[in-house]
Amino acid sequence: MTPLKNDRFLRALMRQPVDMTPVWMMRQAGRYLPEYRASRAEAGDFMALCTNPERACEVTLQPLDRYPLDAAILFSDILTIPDAMGLGLYFEAGEGPRFRKPVRTEEDINQLSVINPQQDLPYVINAVSTIRRELNGRVPLIGFSGSPWTLATYMVEGGSSKDFARCKTMAYNQPELMHQLLDTLAKSVIVYLNAQIEAGAQAVQIFDTWGGALSHSAYRELSLQYMNQIVDGLLKQHEGRPVPVILFTKGGGQWLSDIANSGCHAVGLDWTTHIGDARSQVGDRVALQGNMDPAILRASPQRIREEVSAILSQFGSGNGHIFNLGHGITPDIDPEHAGVFVDAVHELSVKYHQKPS
Amino acid sequence: MTPLKNDRFLRALMRQPVDMTPVWMMRQAGRYLPEYRASRAEAGDFMALCTNPERACEVTLQPLDRYPLDAAILFSDILTIPDAMGLGLYFEAGEGPRFRKPVRTEEDINQLSVINPQQDLPYVINAVSTIRRELNGRVPLIGFSGSPWTLATYMVEGGSSKDFARCKTMAYNQPELMHQLLDTLAKSVIVYLNAQIEAGAQAVQIFDTWGGALSHSAYRELSLQYMNQIVDGLLKQHEGRPVPVILFTKGGGQWLSDIANSGCHAVGLDWTTHIGDARSQVGDRVALQGNMDPAILRASPQRIREEVSAILSQFGSGNGHIFNLGHGITPDIDPEHAGVFVDAVHELSVKYHQKPS
Numbered sequence: 001m002t003p004l005k006n007d008r009f010l011r012a013l014m015r016q017p018v019d020m021t022p023v024w025m026m027r028q029a030g031r032y033l034p035e036y037r038a039s040r041a042e043a044g045d046f047m048a049l050c051t052n053p054e055r056a057c058e059v060t061l062q063p064l065d066r067y068p069l070d071a072a073i074l075f076s077d078i079l080t081i082p083d084a085m086g087l088g089l090y091f092e093a094g095e096g097p098r099f100r101k102p103v104r105t106e107e108d109i110n111q112l113s114v115i116n117p118q119q120d121l122p123y124v125i126n127a128v129s130t131i132r133r134e135l136n137g138r139v140p141l142i143g144f145s146g147s148p149w150t151l152a153t154y155m156v157e158g159g160s161s162k163d164f165a166r167c168k169t170m171a172y173n174q175p176e177l178m179h180q181l182l183d184t185l186a187k188s189v190i191v192y193l194n195a196q197i198e199a200g201a202q203a204v205q206i207f208d209t210w211g212g213a214l215s216h217s218a219y220r221e222l223s224l225q226y227m228n229q230i231v232d233g234l235l236k237q238h239e240g241r242p243v244p245v246i247l248f249t250k251g252g253g254q255w256l257s258d259i260a261n262s263g264c265h266a267v268g269l270d271w272t273t274h275i276g277d278a279r280s281q282v283g284d285r286v287a288l289q290g291n292m293d294p295a296i297l298r299a300s301p302q303r304i305r306e307e308v309s310a311i312l313s314q315f316g317s318g319n320g321h322i323f324n325l326g327h328g329i330t331p332d333i334d335p336e337h338a339g340v341f342v343d344a345v346h347e348l349s350v351k352y353h354q355k356p357s
Numbered sequence: 358m359t360p361l362k363n364d365r366f367l368r369a370l371m372r373q374p375v376d377m378t379p380v381w382m383m384r385q386a387g388r389y390l391p392e393y394r395a396s397r398a399e400a401g402d403f404m405a406l407c408t409n410p411e412r413a414c415e416v417t418l419q420p421l422d423r424y425p426l427d428a429a430i431l432f433s434d435i436l437t438i439p440d441a442m443g444l445g446l447y448f449e450a451g452e453g454p455r456f457r458k459p460v461r462t463e464e465d466i467n468q469l470s471v472i473n474p475q476q477d478l479p480y481v482i483n484a485v486s487t488i489r490r491e492l493n494g495r496v497p498l499i500g501f502s503g504s505p506w507t508l509a510t511y512m513v514e515g516g517s518s519k520d521f522a523r524c525k526t527m528a529y530n531q532p533e534l535m536h537q538l539l540d541t542l543a544k545s546v547i548v549y550l551n552a553q554i555e556a557g558a559q560a561v562q563i564f565d566t567w568g569g570a571l572s573h574s575a576y577r578e579l580s581l582q583y584m585n586q587i588v589d590g591l592l593k594q595h596e597g598r599p600v601p602v603i604l605f606t607k608g609g610g611q612w613l614s615d616i617a618n619s620g621c622h623a624v625g626l627d628w629t630t631h632i633g634d635a636r637s638q639v640g641d642r643v644a645l646q647g648n649m650d651p652a653i654l655r656a657s658p659q660r661i662r663e664e665v666s667a668i669l670s671q672f673g674s675g676n677g678h679i680f681n682l683g684h685g686i687t688p689d690i691d692p693e694h695a696g697v698f699v700d701a702v703h704e705l706s707v708k709y710h711q712k713p714s
Contacts, residue, residue: 163687165652172656215628215650215683217667254610254629271572272611293572295520299529310574326572330520 002137004202009071010140013203013244013265013287015320021312021349022070023342024142027328028063029075033335035062046091050076056127057134064138066335067342070322071139071203074131074196076124078146078207081188082155084120085112095159102158104166106177114187117195124192125199132200143201145193147208147249148185148230149223152178164213171222178222186226190233197235197243205246205268206230212251219255224262231263246289250327253278260285271326276314287320292341294325297333301340308344317352359494361559366428367497370560370601370622370644372677378669378706379427380699381499384685385420386432390692392419403448407433413484414491421495423692424699427679428496428560431488431553433481435503435564438545439512441477442469452516459515461523463534471544474552481549482556489557500558502550504565504606505542505587506580509535521570528579535579543583547590554592554600562603562625563587569608576612581619588620603646607684610635617642628683633671644677649698651682654690658697665701674709 004010008022030036039059043049049059060075079097083089088100103109117125132141146154154160156167171178193204211223231245247259248268259267260282269278269290278288296307308323315321323345329338361367365379387393396416400406407413417432436454440446445457460466474482489498503511511517513524528535550561568580588602604616605625616624617639626635626647635645653664665680672678680702686695 163652165655165687165689168650168652169655172653172660212629216631218650219629251608251629254631254634272569272576272608274573274611277611293525293575295522295525296529298522298526303529330522332522 004140005137006070006139009322010202010241010244012320012322013246014242015284015287017319017353017355019350019353020346021321021323021352023323023345024069024071024073025063025325025329025338025341026073028067028069028073028338029059030329031331032329032333032338033062033066046077047089050080050127051123053123053126053130056123057130060127060131061134063338064135067339068346069139069342071142072131072135073142073205074124074128074144074201076127076144078144078150078209079154080121080124081115081145081185081192082151084115085188087155097154098159099155103155103181106174109177109181109184112181112184114184115192117192121192121195125195128196128199128201140202141200142203142205142246143193143196144205144207145189147206147211147223148182148189148226149211149214150207150209151185151189152181153210153213155181164210168218171218182222182226183229186229187233189230193230194233194235197238201243202239202241203244203246203265204234205248208247208249208252211249216255219249219252220258223249224255224258227259227264228262244287246322248289256281266320266322268324269326274314275311275321276316279315279320284320287322288315289322289324291324291326294327294329294333297325297329297337297341299337301337304337304340305344305348308341309348312345312349312352315352323349361497362494363427363496366679367559367598367601369677369679370603371599372641372644374676374710374712376707376710377703378678378680378709380680380702381426381428381430382420382682382686382695382698383430385424385426385430385695386416387686388688389686389690389695390419390423403434404446407437407484408480410480410483410487413480414487417484417488418491420695421492424696425703426496426699428499429488429492430499430562431481431485431501431558433484433501435501435507435566436511437478437481438472438502438542438549439508441472442545444512454511455516456512460512460538463531466534466538466541469538469541471541472549474549478549478552482552485553485556485558497559498557499603500550500553500561502546502561502563504563504568504580504604505539505546505583506568506571507564507566508542508546509538510567510570512538521567525575528575539579539583540586543586544590546587550587551590551592554595558600559596559598560601560603560622561591562605565604565606565609568606573612576606576609577615580606581612581615584616584621585619601644605646613638623677623679625681626683631671632668632678633673636672636677641677644679645672646679646681648681648683651684651686651690654682654686654694654698656694658694661694661697662701662705665698666705669702669706669709672709680706 244265246266247264253273266287271293413432601622603623604621610630623644628650
């Protein structure tokens with residue numbers, strides 16, 4: 001493999017010194033970019049992009065050609081695992097993801113088995129190796145998966161949900177059944193992420209998009225417990241380097257200390273958390289990733305720079321900060337504003353990384 | 358006025374001793390009750406219920422006839438103020454509330470003025486005095502309003518929103534304009550709640566449903582600041598008693614200490630917060646209200662009792678707990694399960710209120 005030309009992101013994940021704060025954006029390969037919209041139109045639809053390794057590689061690299069980002073992230077969907085389990089993922093215009101065959105009964109769940117990524121999701125594994133090759137050492141490549149709880153919500157509800165009525169009812173009334181589902185998912189996420197790592201992913205992120213909908217105790221039982229299981233099951237080293245793991249629970253700001261105890265290398269923060277307070281809570285256990293409200297990208301360049309400056313100052317000097325948005329960049333953002341954001345992180349963070357003279 | 362027969366709720370709000378933990382449910386007069394659905398069908402629609410003081414009184418009292426609740430809450434909508442400002446509130450089946458004339462421009466906002474509750478919302482003020490009379494001292498009556506930020510989100514977006522794009526864009530790009538809107542709303546909420554107090558409301562709650570969508574700093578600037586202004590402007594005493602104020606920010610679990618500094622008497626908690634941790638943070642400054650996940654009401658009676666027991670134990674002994682759900686009860690709940698919940702709070706809390714012998 002080509003040596004890495006920019007390892008700022010991996011160094012920050014390991015809380016090692018860097019020259020400036022690394023930055024990437026959740027959903028950086030996405031609809032706000034005209035070149036992405038063109039690729040998607042050519043491919044036909046979103047799943048056609050995901051399932052074609054060359055197309056997935058093309059859109060993964062697009063934001064890197066525009067902005068000096070410090071990491072690439074595999075272009076894929078968080079719901080590939082349930083799709084591979086036979087639930088029939090589809091998207092309707094203007095709606096979130098849907099499954100043709102949601103899991104609702106004991107029989108449905110008994111029929112699920114742990115996936116075999118090479119057999120069941122070859123397009124993802126091929127996309128990872130293709131992207132890694134085409135990156136040619138520019139920046140590290142992040143692999144990812146949805147968390148077991150987050151996957152379970154879509155599988156049981158059959159799509160997005162406001163209150164997770166079906167999924168919570170199953171968790172409270174048939175806890176063994178829910179745990180059977182979550183365990184199958186956790187084992188699948190382990191083999192899936194390990195396959196991504198073996199194909200070239202140099203760090204992995206687990207997206208726990210809906211963990212924040214749970215009560216504090218249900219979060220530990222239904223979401224964090226299974227993310228812990230995943231962290232334990234992942235390859236610790238690959239290509240002679242550690243493979244850092246980032247856990248991101250949207251709405252998890254009250255549970256950071258427990259998340260930091262999972263053994264992960266970094267905790268992702270949404271914008272509701274003061275990153276300085278978060279740092280006090282997690283101490284030296286983990287790096288922190290985040291956490292600007294993506295809505296700020298709708299503001300003026302000056303306002304964007306002010307917000308970046310405020311977050312850098314809240315984190316303060318020292319190692320272990322990866323700048324990111326608190327959630328994915330939205331389709332309405334002006335690509336120039338995304339550029340202002342990325343440049344501001346680099347420029348304004350230098351002073352926080354100068355060695356004492 | 359008839360003397361109050363059950364003042365458990367008001368005593369707990371003032372952190373005074375009680376014999377058992379008082380309980381009420383957000384949205385306790387609601388669609389899960391068949392008698393509510395019958396009243397609504399007779400009235401025609403939701404707004405017809407709200408705008409008819411006799412009907413509003415009827416549905417307010419329905420849950421009290423079923424359950425030994427410790428408080429009644431005015432049946433109304435949080436969006437009455439913007440409706441009175443001329444925005445044209447309406448509801449479409451299966452959708453959230455909508456406004457015919459959202460506020461989007463400087464001109465729109467310049468046209469708004471502080472409401473006069475007696476002139477602009479006589480149906481609400483009449484409903485309060487009617488309910489208070491019909492309660493005849495059974496339990497105290499809670500008045501309420503939406504928070505300025507929460508009202509502003511609906512007014513600017515024109516209805517519900519996933520990401521509050523328009524409202525946040527205004528806040529970041531035209532901050533003076535947003536503050537003008539929020540200030541007009543805060544002044545309106547003050548006169549509105551004071552009119553409810555003068556008509557007979559014995560406590561008031563401010564629903565900050567969407568404060569949790571803001572960043573930690575934007576929350577203080579755009580939501581909490583104006584709730585502070587409201588707390589300062591409310592009548593401190595009425596009928597020779599203090600009038601306690603409850604602030605409830607859904608998703609505000611990371612900001613409890615600042616909320617407790619507002620001068621309010623109680624802070625409402627959603628289910629993501631451990632109420633024992635919350636108590637450590639706020640100390641003796643305020644009472645706490647909450648915080649069972651309403652989804653637990655879908656579980657078995659035994660599971661509901663276990664959850665009530667867990668929350669009572671997390672709060673522990675001592676004064677200042679009002680039991681509630683962490684958000685409104687949903688239409689799909691079996692009314693018997695709501696009864697199990699209310700009874701469990703009373704029965705299982707007695708031991709936490711026994712005087713040391």
